Every structure is written in structure tokens, then in C-alpha cells.
Amino acid sequence: MSDETFTLPAFAKINLSLRVLGRRADGYHELRTIFQTISLRDELTFESSTGERIEVLCSAPDIPADEGNLVHRAATALRERFGVRRGARIRLEKKIPAGGGLGGGSSDAAAALVGLTRLWGVETEVSELAEIGARLGADVPFFLTGGMALGTGTGADITPLKDAARRHLVLVTPRARVSTAEAYGAIGVTALTKAESAVILPISHMEAESHDSLREVWSNDFELVVFRLFPEIERARDALIEAGARRAMLSGSGSSVFGVFDRESEAGRAQGALVAEDGWQVFSCATLSRREYRQAFGQGAAIL
Numbered sequence: 001m002s003d004e005t006f007t008l009p010a011f012a013k014i015n016l017s018l019r020v021l022g023r024r025a026d027g028y029h030e031l032r033t034i035f036q037t038i039s040l041r042d043e044l045t046f047e048s049s050t051g052e053r054i055e056v057l058c059s060a061p062d063i064p065a066d067e068g069n070l071v072h073r074a075a076t077a078l079r080e081r082f083g084v085r086r087g088a089r090i091r092l093e094k095k096i097p098a099g100g101g102l103g104g105g106s107s108d109a110a111a112a113l114v115g116l117t118r119l120w121g122v123e124t125e126v127s128e129l130a131e132i133g134a135r136l137g138a139d140v141p142f143f144l145t146g147g148m149a150l151g152t153g154t155g156a157d158i159t160p161l162k163d164a165a166r167r168h169l170v171l172v173t174p175r176a177r178v179s180t181a182e183a184y185g186a187i188g189v190t191a192l193t194k195a196e197s198a199v200i201l202p203i204s205h206m207e208a209e210s211h212d213s214l215r216e217v218w219s220n221d222f223e224l225v226v227f228r229l230f231p232e233i234e235r236a237r238d239a240l241i242e243a244g245a246r247r248a249m250l251s252g253s254g255s256s257v258f259g260v261f262d263r264e265s266e267a268g269r270a271q272g273a274l275v276a277e278d279g280w281q282v283f284s285c286a287t288l289s290r291r292e293y294r295q296a297f298g299q300g301a302a303i304l
Contacts, residue, residue: 006118009296010042010111011288012102013142014169014251014258017217020187024154029184033151034161034217035142037288038169042108044071045091046115053087054079060094070109070136075116077132084120097173097281101252103139110143114303126303130158144304147290163289168267170240173256175279176230183253186225218247226254233257236280243270 013035021030049055054075056065066072071090078084090112096104113129116122126144133140138155150159227234233250237257240248244266245259261267264286271284288296294304 004119005045005047006115006298007043007045008111008115008298010044010096010104010107010143011037011146011293011296012040012096012104012107012171012285013037013139014102014171014256015220016148018220018222018252020184020221028154030153031151031155033155034148035139035151035158036148037143037146037290037293038102038171039285039288040096040102040171040283042096042104042111043093044108044111044115045093046119047089048119049087049089051087052085055087055089056092057089058092058094060092060098063092063094063098065092070105070140071112073136074109074112074133074140077136078113078116078120078122081128081132082120082122082124084122086120088116088119090115097256099177100173100256100281101178101250101254102171102173102256103143103252106133106137106139107143109133109136109140113140113144114297117303124303129303130156145290146288146293146304148287160290163291164287166289167287168261168264169285169287170243170245170259170261170267170270170274171251171256171281171283171285172236172240172258172274172277173281174230174232174236176232176255178226178230178233178254180253182229183222183226186229187222218249220250222253223250226250230255236277239274239277240270243273245270 016034016036018033024030054072056069056072058065096102130141130144134156141156141158145158145160147163148161150161233255237248240259248259250257267284271282275282
């Protein structure tokens with residue numbers, strides 16, 4: 001039994017493209033998206049505990065630390081899958097805004113699966129962890145891959161893509177909170193990407209590996225409805241453009257927007273200009289390649 005204590009990162013993501021293709025027979029929506037990990041991160045510290053109790057301690061008081069937390073649910077699911085009779089104490093240091101469309105909860109769950117596999121000495125493979133993760137949330141399997149990847153189905157079917165050049169980003173998360181269910185409910189049939197138009201999207205496996213192909217995928221089908229429901233989020237997007245972003249768009253179903261800058265210094269100046277906005281969380285960060293993602297996990301990368 002290991003008594004080690006260690007810390008793993010849980011990186012955020014943005015969506016370089018997000019198309020909603022229609023409603024599936026199971027009630028979920030068919031998606032096609034390009035995920036990209038970024039350097040903004042939470043941190044999870046793992047340590048053994050006596051007995052079988054799962055204890056989650058979170059730095060953010062508005063985030064539940066009980067069975068409603070995805071980290072707690074990930075630990076329970078892993079233990080049940082492999083018959084583990086041990087407990088753990090997990091300290092979650094939150095930096096990624098909750099409910100911001102940046103995948104923080106899903107990334108925390110993926111890091112929990114990787115960390116507890118190490119803490120408890122569980123013998124498994126990433127495909128099995130992805131299967132467990134998909135039951136926790138559609139984005140969780142992506143965070144067991146990292147870098148840039150194509151997500152299809154509900155977003156849980158992941159195809160790794162060749163990483164593009166490093167991009168400097170500024171993220172803005174206004175005070176508005178977008179309910180994912182509300183966003184899907186508002187998008188409506190008329191706003192869905194048509195099946196016939198989907199075939200011309202340049203995100204086939206081969207084309208999406210080309211950096212040039214990404215020029216055409218900067219589109220998010222949620223923008224129209226989210227900006228209509230929450231004008232403050234659209235104002236944040238416009239503020240990024242005014243601050244010099246080459247392009248700016250919504251991530252996921254919101255509420256965060258991100259701007260892409262040519263240079264780190266330009267991103268820093270934009271962050272400085274926007275941080276004074278009341279109620280806005282503003283972060284300067286960068287895209288994270290799959291190699292960088294794996295390296296950041298250290299010993300935990302063995303499973304990835």
C-alpha cells in the first residue's frame with residue numbers, strides 16, 4: 001500500500017469548433033467538435049486515508065465536495081469497477097471557473113481517475129478509464145487524451161489530431177451563468193447544423209490534421225442563442241476583438257469566451273485592459289500540446 005502524496009494538474013479546454021448536428025434517438029444531441037487543452041489548470045492533491053472513506057476538500061466554497069462533485073463520483077466509480085476497498089483524501093484547488101464551458105469539472109474527474117489509479121495501484125488502460133469517464137460526463141474521455149482532438153457522438157468519441165502551433169489566449173468569464181440544459185433547449189431545430197452541410201465541414205480525420213484546415217472551423221453553434229440570452233457574454237467577446245484578438249468566440253455552451261493573439265505580449269496587454277471590468281474573470285494562457293499535457297502529469301502519464 002502506497003502512502004505517497006502527490007499532485008496532478010487538471011487543465012481546461014476550449015472548443016475550436018462546436019457544431020450541433022441534431023437530436024439523437026436517445027435524447028442526446030449529436031455533436032462534432034474540436035477540443036483543445038489550454039494551460040489554465042486546477043490542481044488535485046492525492047493522499048491515502050484510513051478506512052474506505054472518499055474525502056474531497058475543495059478550495060471553492062460554491063462547489064460541492066460531497067457525492068455531487070465529479071471528483072467524488074470518479075473515485076466511487078473507479079473503486080466499484082475494480083473492487084478497491086481503500087479510501088483517499090483529495091484536495092482540489094480550483095482555478096478554472098465553474099460553469100464556464102471550459103471543462104473544469106470533467107478535467108478534474110479525469111485527473112482523479114488517473115491519480116487514484118496510481119494511488120491505489122490499479123492495473124488498467126486508458127481505454128477502460130475513458131469508458132468509466134464517459135459515464136461521468138461527455139467531456140471526460142477527451143481529458144484522458146489532451147492536446148487537440150476531434151469529438152463526435154455526444155462528444156465522448158475522441159480521435160486525437162495533430163497539434164497545431166502554440167496559440168496565445170485571453171479567456172473572459174463574465175458573471176453570467178449559462179445552464180447547459182438551457183442552452184440546448186434554446187438552440188432549437190432551426191439553429192442546428194444541417195446534416196447536408198456537415199459533410200463540407202473541414203474536420204475529417206485527415207483534413208483536421210492540417211493546420212490550414214483549422215482556418216475554417218472557428219464556429220460555435222451555441223453563440224447565437226447564448227449571446228441572445230446573455231448580452232454580457234457577447235459584450236465580452238466584442239471586448240476581446242477590440243483589445244486586439246485575431247478572433248474571439250464562445251467556448252462550449254458558455255459562459256466563457258476566448259480571444260486568440262499572435263504574441264504573448266499582446267495577450268498580456270489585452271488581459272490588463274479587460275481585468276478592470278466588474279464581475280469578469282480574465283486569464284492569459286496558451287494552448288497545450290498533447291506532449292506537454294502528458295509531461296505535466298509526470299508519473300501519472302504512464303496511463304495516458
